[in-house]
Amino acid sequence: MPKFFGGCDLGSTTGKAVIVNERGEVVSSALIRSKIDPTETGREVLGLACRQVDGLGEIKDLAYLVGTGYGRNEVPFANENVSEITCHAVGAHHTDPAVRTIVDIGGQDIKAIAVSDEGSVLEFAMNDKCAAGTGRFYEAVVRTFDLSLDEFSELSLKAKKVVPVTSQCTVFAESELVSLLYKRHPPADIAAGVQLSVAKRVFTLARRVGIRPKLVVTGGCSKNKGLLKALNKVLRMEIEPLSFDPQMMGALGAAVIGWKKR
Amino acid sequence: MKQPAGIPTFFKNLVEEPLNAMVEKAQDSGQRAIGYTCSYVPRPLLDVEGIFGVRLRAPGVSGTPMADTYLSNVICSLTRSIMELALEGAYSNLGGWVFASSCDHMRRLYDNLDYLEPLDFVHILDVPHKRGEAATAWMKEELEMLAEKLAEHFGVDTGRGALAISIKEHNRLLAILRGLDRLRRRDAPPLSGTQYQMLMMAATSSPRNLVIEPLESLYKELENSSDGIDDYRARLLLAGSNCDDPGYIRVIESTGGLVVGDRTCTGSIPALKPVSEEGDPLEVLASHSLDNISCPRMMEEFGARAQEILEAVKLTRADGVVLETMKFCDTWGVEASPLVSVLREQGIPVLRLEREYAMSSEGQLQTRVQAFLESMGR
Numbered sequence: 001m002p003k004f005f006g007g008c009d010l011g012s013t014t015g016k017a018v019i020v021n022e023r024g025e026v027v028s029s030a031l032i033r034s035k036i037d038p039t040e041t042g043r044e045v046l047g048l049a050c051r052q053v054d055g056l057g058e059i060k061d062l063a064y065l066v067g068t069g070y071g072r073n074e075v076p077f078a079n080e081n082v083s084e085i086t087c088h089a090v091g092a093h094h095t096d097p098a099v100r101t102i103v104d105i106g107g108q109d110i111k112a113i114a115v116s117d118e119g120s121v122l123e124f125a126m127n128d129k130c131a132a133g134t135g136r137f138y139e140a141v142v143r144t145f146d147l148s149l150d151e152f153s154e155l156s157l158k159a160k161k162v163v164p165v166t167s168q169c170t171v172f173a174e175s176e177l178v179s180l181l182y183k184r185h186p187p188a189d190i191a192a193g194v195q196l197s198v199a200k201r202v203f204t205l206a207r208r209v210g211i212r213p214k215l216v217v218t219g220g221c222s223k224n225k226g227l228l229k230a231l232n233k234v235l236r237m238e239i240e241p242l243s244f245d246p247q248m249m250g251a252l253g254a255a256v257i258g259w260k261k262r
Numbered sequence: 263m264k265q266p267a268g269i270p271t272f273f274k275n276l277v278e279e280p281l282n283a284m285v286e287k288a289q290d291s292g293q294r295a296i297g298y299t300c301s302y303v304p305r306p307l308l309d310v311e312g313i314f315g316v317r318l319r320a321p322g323v324s325g326t327p328m329a330d331t332y333l334s335n336v337i338c339s340l341t342r343s344i345m346e347l348a349l350e351g352a353y354s355n356l357g358g359w360v361f362a363s364s365c366d367h368m369r370r371l372y373d374n375l376d377y378l379e380p381l382d383f384v385h386i387l388d389v390p391h392k393r394g395e396a397a398t399a400w401m402k403e404e405l406e407m408l409a410e411k412l413a414e415h416f417g418v419d420t421g422r423g424a425l426a427i428s429i430k431e432h433n434r435l436l437a438i439l440r441g442l443d444r445l446r447r448r449d450a451p452p453l454s455g456t457q458y459q460m461l462m463m464a465a466t467s468s469p470r471n472l473v474i475e476p477l478e479s480l481y482k483e484l485e486n487s488s489d490g491i492d493d494y495r496a497r498l499l500l501a502g503s504n505c506d507d508p509g510y511i512r513v514i515e516s517t518g519g520l521v522v523g524d525r526t527c528t529g530s531i532p533a534l535k536p537v538s539e540e541g542d543p544l545e546v547l548a549s550h551s552l553d554n555i556s557c558p559r560m561m562e563e564f565g566a567r568a569q570e571i572l573e574a575v576k577l578t579r580a581d582g583v584v585l586e587t588m589k590f591c592d593t594w595g596v597e598a599s600p601l602v603s604v605l606r607e608q609g610i611p612v613l614r615l616e617r618e619y620a621m622s623s624e625g626q627l628q629t630r631v632q633a634f635l636e637s638m639g640r
Contacts, residue, residue, distance in 0.1 A: 070625050085633035109626070121637040126630060128616070128623070 003063035003262065004056050006049070007091075007254025008042050009084065010034065010071030013107030013135050013220060015041035016251040017049035019056070024094065024259050028052035029248050038071030046076070064258030068250050070108075082257055084250045085113055085124050088218050091253030093119030095244045100212040103202055103231070104249070105221035107135035110202055114209040125208040132168040133198040135220050140170050141194055144177045145187060149224065152191055156226030159192030168201060191226065199230035206235060214240045222246035263494050263518045268484070269457045272476060276464040277508060278321055280352040285316055288469040294357030294416055295469070299344065299371065301532035301555050302362040302389045304547040306428040307409060309470050312418040313357065317466040317528075319506045320347045323620050332374050338590045339619035340504050341367040348379045357416065358383025360408065364559050365593050383415050391561045393552050401548035409544060425543035433536045435474055438481050439465060440534045445481075446522045447578050450490025455500065455521020460508040462529060494520035496640040499580035501525040501571055501601075502587050502615075503594040509621050514584060517632040518640075523578035525571050526586075531556050558597035567597070568604045575610055582611035582638055584631070589616050611638045 002022060009016040011034065018029045030048035035041045046059045059065070060077045067075030068087040075081065084104070092099045093115055102113040108131050114122040131137055142152045163185045167173040173194070180190045215237050221227055223246075228239050244252060276282045285295050296308045297318045308315030320343035329345035347353065358381050361372040372386045387404045390397040409420040418424075442461055445452055453461075461480070465473055495518035500511065506528040511521050524530055533554030538546045556567050575583060583605055587594040598614060605612045613634040615627070 070629075083629050083633040083636055085629065086636040120639075121633060124630075124633055124637075126626065128626075 002055055004053060004061075005255050005258040005262070006046060006059070006062040006065040007087070007251040007256070007258065008046050008065065008067050008075045008078065009069040009087065009248075009250035009254060010038050010042055010067065010075060011069045011084075011107050011220075011250070012109075014247075015045040015069075015071075016248050017045040018248055018251040018255045019049050019053055019062070020252075020255045020259050022259075022262065024256060026244060026252065026255075029245070029251070031247065034071075038074040039076055042067070042071065042075040062258075064261055066254035066258045068254040079258065082254060085111060085126075086121055087250045087253030087257065089113050089115045089121045089253065090119055090256050091249035091251070092216055092218060092242065094252065094256045095242050095249070096214065096216070096240070098214045099216050099240070101206065101209070101215045102249075103206055103215070103217045104219040105134060105198075105202070105217065105227075106219040110134055110205055112202070112206040112209045114212070123209040125205045127201070127205065130168070131170055132173070133201040137170045137173070137198070138221065138224070140174050141177060144174055144181070145191065153224045153226045155188050156191035156195045157229065159188040160186070161189050161192075162196055163189040163193040165190065165193040165197045168197065173197075192230070195224075195226045195230040196234070198227055199234040202231060203234045211235055211237055213237060216240050216242055216246065218242070218246040218249040220247050263491065263515060263520065265454050265456055265512065265515070266452070266489065266491055268487070268489070269453065269460065270476070270480065273460055273464045273480075276468050276473070277319075277460050280319065280321060280347050281316065281355060282468055284468040284472045286355075288314060288472060289355060293469065295355070296358045296360055296383070296412075297353055297356045298360045298362075299368055300362035300364040301527060301557070302364055302551055303360050303387060304405065304551055305466075305470075306425060306432040306537065306543075306547060307405060307412070307420065308360065309428050309432065310412075310418050310420055310424045313412065313416050314469040314471070315360075316356070316468070317463075317506075318344050318353065319463065319467055320344050320619065321507070323347055325620075332378070333370060336590050337370055338367050338588045340588055340591075341371045343619045345371055345374060348375055354379070356381055359385070361386040362389050363387065364389060364557065365591075367591070383411075385411055390552070391559060393560070393563075398545070398549045398552055401552055402542075402545050405544045405548055422543055425547075426539065429537050429539055429543055429546070431470060431474070433539065435465060435470060435477070436534050436536055438474070438477050441481050441485065443523070443530060443534065445484055448490060450492040451520070451522060452484045452487045452490050454491060454511075454515055455498070455524070456508045456512040456515055458521075459505070459511050459529065463506050463508065466528075491520060494518055496520070496581040496635050496638060497522045497579055499523045499525065499571070499575050499578055499583045500529070501583055501585050502598070503591045504528050504588060504619070505586055507619075507621060510586070510617070510627075513621070513624050513627050514631050517628055517635060519582075519584075519631055519635050521584075522580060523574050525556070525574050527557060530574075558593045564597065564600065568601055571601070571605070572608060572610075575605075581640065582613065582634065584613050584615060584634070586615045586617055589618055
């Protein structure tokens with residue numbers, strides 16, 4: 001009977017699950033919005049991933065399950081939990097062994113991770129309790145623009161110039177954006193200003209661990225093309241695409257950690 | 263890793279209040295409590311018949327809105343937190359304050375409290391930033407002034423004989439604290455870093471004569487105990503600025519990293535070495551403070567302080583160092599960067615954490631420490 005290995009990343013905004021087979025290949029994945037009860041999120045997202053795999057019944061049939069993310073202690077049937085910092089490093093290295101720097105921008109955290117040639121964590125830096133520049137920040141920003149996250153990202157790419165946004169604080173940035181919109185600055189230029197302000201925040205963290213190629217961006221905010229463009233400019237380095245969904249990198253890393261124990 | 267049972271709740275209760283029940287008990291019996299803020303205030307001088315020293319902490323502080331209106335944005339949150347509780351009246355039962363000019367932040371605390379919450383007795387020691395004969399003579403003079411002022415204000419005896427008795431009793435307390443520290447070095451320590459810090463804070467924030475007996479009997483019990491913590495993932499040395507909250511260490515230890523030693527200002531930095539019982543007590547106290555306290559406020563001694571941390575790593579067989587610094591603490595902020603380089607050059611893994619005084623963002627702290635242990639392959 002084939003063995004399968006699961007990784008479940010319970011983040012502040014979304015729950016992700018990835019299942020790999022005995023060759024370490026991804027056979028299924030799932031993503032849902034986080035619920036109030038992290039165990040419930042884990043059960044649902046893992047259930048979704050398990051049901052996609054022929055020959056795998058339930059969560060408890062996984063050969064090994066690793067939990068990660070803020071709810072890592074709450075993943076049902078997990079054999080162990082590993083920090084998301086290690087998981088993102090393992091996941092990115094498994095996807096592309098040439099990765100040396102990871103910027104993970106999630107729902108409430110920004111992390112910069114330096115990765116060794118073997119895929120282990122050399123050094124990491126993380127934002128403090130402030131949520132500036134994270135997914136939560138973007139949620140507040142797009143509310144002001146009355147746009148979806150994708151629409152906001154596309155809008156920022158159309159900017160003719162960048163209107164500086166000086167507030168880093170989520171609450172103050174929101175009111176600054178309202179002022180800028182009322183001053184009739186083009187929304188696209190303000191959106192580009194938001195992307196630049198987040199990119200600068202990432203820059204200070206990334207500099208602390210050292211920026212070496214290949215550089216990749218993971219986490220939910222990796223879907224934001226406008227942010228990637230701003231990061232590319234600020235970090236002065238190409239951001240390499242990953243062949244697997246970068247938002248799932250933590251869950252993939254967790255699954256791979258279990259797979260390596262086979 | 264679970265925190266072992268065995269430390270009586272008596273000690274836990276002593277660290278949960280700014281002024282604990284033992285302080286109240288001693289005050290009810292007619293003794294006056296003197297609050298002090300820094301290890302450079304020699305406690306034997308405050309622990310004479312009729313008065314006793316209490317190291318100021320700010321447990322339970324939740325935000326510092328009042329203190330923020332008086333202090334600049336770049337003052338550390340230890341200073342803010344003590345000032346906030348002072349403005350709330352948490353220390354109003356104290357008989358006096360004794361500060362040390364250890365850093366600009368503590369000087370601002372003195373300025374503001376002297377103005378806003380003056381107690382009947384307020385004093386600040388001017389502590390030199392260098393060692394040597396001249397510095398010791400200066401420090402002795404400072405202590406003489408304080409001793410005279412205490413004697414005059416409280417009507418207590420701070421003469422040679424009284425101080426000699428106090429030093430002897432202080433050495434008894436230091437011997438217990440050293441003993442407890444040594445127990446942490448065992449392969450399976452009978453107490454965690456959290457518990458050690460709790461006992462340390464209970465010792466410094468309670469009247470010495472009321473806490474010494476319970477500490478001594480607990481130490482004997484732990485010393486003879488064959489039980490110990492053996493399910494930890496790594497041994498850690500905690501270094502850095504003020505860390506008087508055992509709860510902070512509890513979060514670190516919840517990831518499986520056992521704190522087996524420290525070089526912090528609320529741990530072993532204030533010199534647990536015995537004070538000499540020979541010679542002029544004030545001179546002895548002056549040189550003991552200047553020669554043994556290993557605070558980054560002292561000039562031109564970075565190499566020696568780094569060496570002490572390296573030795574502590576060896577002695578405790580620590581797998582890595584957690585270097586915690588209070589946000590806006592310039593003293594430790596300047597120290598920390600080269601210290602990280604020195605430790606890494608020696609192949610010692612280091613996790614640098616910047617923190618506020620009051621515990622917050624527990625989840626982020628856990629993630630950082632857990633990732634640190636994982637990066638060490640633990």
